[in-house]
Amino acid sequence: MKKNSPTIRDVAAAAGVSVATVSKYMNGAQRFSAPVEAKLKAAIEELGYRSNPLARSMITGRTRTIGLTVLDISNPHFTNVVKGANRVALRHDYTLLLVDTDENQARERPLIEALAQRVDGLIVSSRMSDDESHWMLDLGKPLVLMRRSEHLPIPSVGIDNRLATYMLARHLLNLGHRQIAYLGFGQARINDERIRGARECLEEAGLTLDVYDAHAPTAHAGEHACSRVMLGPRRPQAVMCYNDLIALGFMKEAASLGLKLPQDVSVTGVDNVPFGEYASPALTTVDIQSEKMGELAMQKLIDALAGHADIGHTMFDPRLMVRESTAACR
Amino acid sequence: MKKNSPTIRDVAAAAGVSVATVSKYMNGAQRFSAPVEAKLKAAIEELGYRSNPLARSMITGRTRTIGLTVLDISNPHFTNVVKGANRVALRHDYTLLLVDTDENQARERPLIEALAQRVDGLIVSSRMSDDESHWMLDLGKPLVLMRRSEHLPIPSVGIDNRLATYMLARHLLNLGHRQIAYLGFGQARINDERIRGARECLEEAGLTLDVYDAHAPTAHAGEHACSRVMLGPRRPQAVMCYNDLIALGFMKEAASLGLKLPQDVSVTGVDNVPFGEYASPALTTVDIQSEKMGELAMQKLIDALAGHADIGHTMFDPRLMVRESTAACR
DNA sequence: ATGAAAGCGCTAACAG
DNA sequence: CTGTTAGCGCTTTCAT
Numbered sequence: 001m002k003k004n005s006p007t008i009r010d011v012a013a014a015a016g017v018s019v020a021t022v023s024k025y026m027n028g029a030q031r032f033s034a035p036v037e038a039k040l041k042a043a044i045e046e047l048g049y050r051s052n053p054l055a056r057s058m059i060t061g062r063t064r065t066i067g068l069t070v071l072d073i074s075n076p077h078f079t080n081v082v083k084g085a086n087r088v089a090l091r092h093d094y095t096l097l098l099v100d101t102d103e104n105q106a107r108e109r110p111l112i113e114a115l116a117q118r119v120d121g122l123i124v125s126s127r128m129s130d131d132e133s134h135w136m137l138d139l140g141k142p143l144v145l146m147r148r149s150e151h152l153p154i155p156s157v158g159i160d161n162r163l164a165t166y167m168l169a170r171h172l173l174n175l176g177h178r179q180i181a182y183l184g185f186g187q188a189r190i191n192d193e194r195i196r197g198a199r200e201c202l203e204e205a206g207l208t209l210d211v212y213d214a215h216a217p218t219a220h221a222g223e224h225a226c227s228r229v230m231l232g233p234r235r236p237q238a239v240m241c242y243n244d245l246i247a248l249g250f251m252k253e254a255a256s257l258g259l260k261l262p263q264d265v266s267v268t269g270v271d272n273v274p275f276g277e278y279a280s281p282a283l284t285t286v287d288i289q290s291e292k293m294g295e296l297a298m299q300k301l302i303d304a305l306a307g308h309a310d311i312g313h314t315m316f317d318p319r320l321m322v323r324e325s326t327a328a329c330r
Numbered sequence: 331m332k333k334n335s336p337t338i339r340d341v342a343a344a345a346g347v348s349v350a351t352v353s354k355y356m357n358g359a360q361r362f363s364a365p366v367e368a369k370l371k372a373a374i375e376e377l378g379y380r381s382n383p384l385a386r387s388m389i390t391g392r393t394r395t396i397g398l399t400v401l402d403i404s405n406p407h408f409t410n411v412v413k414g415a416n417r418v419a420l421r422h423d424y425t426l427l428l429v430d431t432d433e434n435q436a437r438e439r440p441l442i443e444a445l446a447q448r449v450d451g452l453i454v455s456s457r458m459s460d461d462e463s464h465w466m467l468d469l470g471k472p473l474v475l476m477r478r479s480e481h482l483p484i485p486s487v488g489i490d491n492r493l494a495t496y497m498l499a500r501h502l503l504n505l506g507h508r509q510i511a512y513l514g515f516g517q518a519r520i521n522d523e524r525i526r527g528a529r530e531c532l533e534e535a536g537l538t539l540d541v542y543d544a545h546a547p548t549a550h551a552g553e554h555a556c557s558r559v560m561l562g563p564r565r566p567q568a569v570m571c572y573n574d575l576i577a578l579g580f581m582k583e584a585a586s587l588g589l590k591l592p593q594d595v596s597v598t599g600v601d602n603v604p605f606g607e608y609a610s611p612a613l614t615t616v617d618i619q620s621e622k623m624g625e626l627a628m629q630k631l632i633d634a635l636a637g638h639a640d641i642g643h644t645m646f647d648p649r650l651m652v653r654e655s656t657a658a659c660r
Numbered sequence: 661a662t663g664a665a666a667g668c669g670c671t672a673a674c675a676g
Numbered sequence: 677c678t679g680t681t682a683g684c685g686c687t688t689t690c691a692t
């Protein structure tokens with residue numbers, strides 16, 4: 001198992017050339033005379049030489065590695081982000097260093113700071129507000145944020161959360177719903193934007209939004225919150241959930257409670273996780289293009305690494321995906 | 331954005347000590363006189379010094395990074411593996427270098443070889459057979475395989491695939507089913523083991539297994555295969571799927587075809603992905619403890635790194651999760 | 661308890 | 677085209 005791998009010097013000796021020549025050969029930096037090239041090739045093959053990326057990185061200052069932090073890899077939204085980012089990284093010969101902060105706000109900073117030292121750049125998904133994120137500027141590494149950063153000179157990608165829930169609310173309104181509730185996740189920074197979008201839409205129709213809160217952005221939390229929402233004094237005709245996971249849990253529990261979906265209550269999510277389509281009823285949601293977001297974030301970072309600075313926010317358009325979990329209000 | 335981070339020499343100069351002293355201090359290698367310690371602390375704080383892990387790794391030969399390759403991070407099974415592995419890694423102060431081979435058999439080897447150079451050890455999930463995997467022994471790094479490796483001196487973790495499908499088949503038999511089909515994924519090495527388990531069980535009852543094949547281990551492929559299985563000449567009373575994703579897709583399409591689940595056909599999966607529980611009907615499956623598998627794989631690797639060699643296979647027990655997608659045969 | 665010096669494996673000028 | 681020579685930032689003997 002343990003092998004002292006050959007160094008560039010071993011190759012140089014075996015091929016009868018200098019280490020500089022070997023180095024240049026390895027990097028395909030220039031052309032060589034036939035005999036030298038032949039000897040080089042033979043020696044490398046013979047010794048099974050592979051250049052040490054660490055040593056190389058130390059000099060070049062580049063690791064060809066990109067760090068990506070997600071809040072929870074179990075959430076299919078982030079899984080898709082990783083998928084997209086990874087695809088672009090691979091294409092540009094970068095590798096992904098993944099860090100899952102596990103929804104642990106306190107760990108975020110130290111984890112990210114440690115990560116920053118081992119990579120050429122980072123894509124960060126964080127629960128911190130812009131004000132709390134200033135230290136990121138001192139990381140000394142190019143950065144892309146996975147959300148809008150209004151007050152930070154950091155490129156970012158995200159979606160229009162306000163519009164997403166506005167669209168959802170409009171859809172419910174069109175179906176005739178008047179009693180609409182929002183089951184949010186207060187700890188997410190974007191929760192407020194989503195509430196605002198829904199409120200704006202409802203207020204235009206002279207309606208108000210009942211807001212509830214789930215304790216986590218998970219299906220389990222959605223299940224947990226269901227009875228509180230549906231068996232309380234203000235039973236809604238439709239429930240907009242913070243994300244698909246919560247919506248899925250909510251729907252399951254609603255069924256357990258004896259409610260018929262979507263007849264008794266319409267439910268919506270946000271994210272368009274792959275599984276929403278396979279739930280029954282299939283979940284009406286808003287596609288936020290998670291995979292594309294990951295791709296673009298990575299592309300921006302790689303561009304930045306290549307010197308093409310692009311300090312700007314790219315906002316993906318949310319797209320309403322009407323499926324079976326929403327129906328006309330009886 | 332760009333900052334020349336201070337080096338150990340800057341700190342040494344600022345504190346009026348030698349670099350060796352700073353190094354020892356950073357590594358908590360020994361105790362220091364009060365004045366020196368105070369100056370060190372001040373200088374480090376002042377300059378915001380953080381030691382360069384690359385330079386350190388070059389000397390120590392250790393990166394405190396573990397490489398993990400998965401076939402497809404979109405598959406919740408692997409997501410859970412990552413989750414478990416990451417948790418243990420973090421606890422031991424290691425970081426995860428994730429590589430998604432994207433079900434691309436050809437890319438596996440180069441990707442893994444490249445990965446091996448940047449990490450202290452690897453956890454590998456691969457489609458290659460033992461015979462095709464001998465090159466892994468020459469990686470020069472501790473390795474843990476995510477499946478049984480009969481003929482390779484490499485520690486591994488996995489589950490008893492034969493038993494998993496045996497249990498499932500027995501369950502279906504108990505429910506009175508006699509016409510049982512298996513919708514597999516032929517490209518997976520473990521597909522054969524799963525077929526064998528189901529066959530053994532059925533043969534004990536004098537029955538045979540109809541085998542079909544999905545073109546991918548995904549929900550989409552399950553959907554695609556459904557009509558072929560259900561509308562063919564040998565319509566089964568129950569269908570055992572290679573994994574939960576295929577099963578979920580299969581169920582959705584079956585519903586579209588006008589079949590009532592589980593009355594018209596019982597369906598089972600394997601993996602116990604989180605969403606199976608939220609499908610309707612909830613999916614009967616076999617839990618393979620994906621997260622625990624990730625945890626143990628990482629633990630084994632870290633043990634190996636610490637010198638505690640453990641060349642052996644650990645097999646997790648599959649656990650039947652009976653839910654609503656299976657019912658007594660009419 | 662502290663420091664001087666020798667590299668780790670490689671690249672990047674600069675010569676030739 | 678090929679070789680010489682400095683280091684990258686840090687750890688590690690080995691002295692003091």
